[in-house]
Amino acid sequence: MTDRDDADGSSDPTDDEVVRTAARAAEGVVFAQYRQSDVEDLDVTVTFEDDVLDVDVYLNAPDDEADPEAVAEEAVAAAADAVDDLFEA
Numbered sequence: 001m002t003d004r005d006d007a008d009g010s011s012d013p014t015d016d017e018v019v020r021t022a023a024r025a026a027e028g029v030v031f032a033q034y035r036q037s038d039v040e041d042l043d044v045t046v047t048f049e050d051d052v053l054d055v056d057v058y059l060n061a062p063d064d065e066a067d068p069e070a071v072a073e074e075a076v077a078a079a080a081d082a083v084d085d086l087f088e089a
Contacts, residue, residue, distance in 0.1 A: 025082035026075035
């Protein structure tokens with residue numbers, strides 16, 4: 001993680017904050033598309049090491065409401081956007 005202190009004394013989020021933020025954002029996208037009871041399996045894996053964010057979303061859900069693969073891709077993108085926002089705050 002970069003060591004960036006802003007003029008107001010704030011610093012970058014911790015690795016744990018980055019991981020939690022990304023995971024919450026990804027899960028939020030999935031559950032905005034599907035009721036939790038309709039999701040058969042959801043695995044959100046997030047790592048943040050050496051300033052590199054890696055997000056993997058596996059979703060097993062019915063495809064009659066939305067395309068699970070497209071939702072998973074949207075969840076990955078949302079996770080990255082949420083982390084970007086976290087660093088800009």
